Amino acid sequence: MESKRQQKFAGVIQKDLAEIFQREGMSFLPNTLVTITKVRVTPDLAIARIFLSFFNNQNTSLALNTVKAHANEIRYKLGSRIKNQVRIVPQLEFFVDDTNEYVERMDKIFDKISKEPRQPDTEE
Template identity: 45%
Template structure:
């Protein structure tokens, strides 16, 4: 359970990182559309886990590696944006958000289920 302070800081980072990815998509990430889906921050605010979703990218793993390679530059751009609102600029760890793929797999499982009709409904 995150504290209010962690939640507020996470939202700030998510908003600013989203803008950074939007503004720098062409020159840094080969035109891939990157969405920041979630950010979780450690209690000391020194580490942020950033979950990313990639659109218009053929290889998500390669895109993630490209983001990680530019990690210091991204952190620097974030620092320029939040320097007046935060004392600590957190270290950024990037992860692929695979929620959409998990949801699609679960939907597929539900579609493949063969649920027999309830016999009570037939009798009435």
């Protein structure tokens, strides 16, 4: 369970990182829309785990590796934005948020199940 402080800090990071990716993300991920779906912060506020979703991109692992390669640059830009609000700028860890893929996969399974003929209930 996250504290209010962690949730507030995660919200600030999510908002500022979204602006960074929107304005400057095209330089290292051209033609890709990056969405920050979730940010989780450790209790000491030293590490932020950022979950990303990539649209208009076929290879999410390559996109994630590209973002990880630019993590120091992204952290620097984040630090220049939030320097007056925090004591330390957290280390950034990036992950792919595959919730949409999971939902699509589950929908396909449920569609397949609903198209199968129902077996009559046998009561004994």
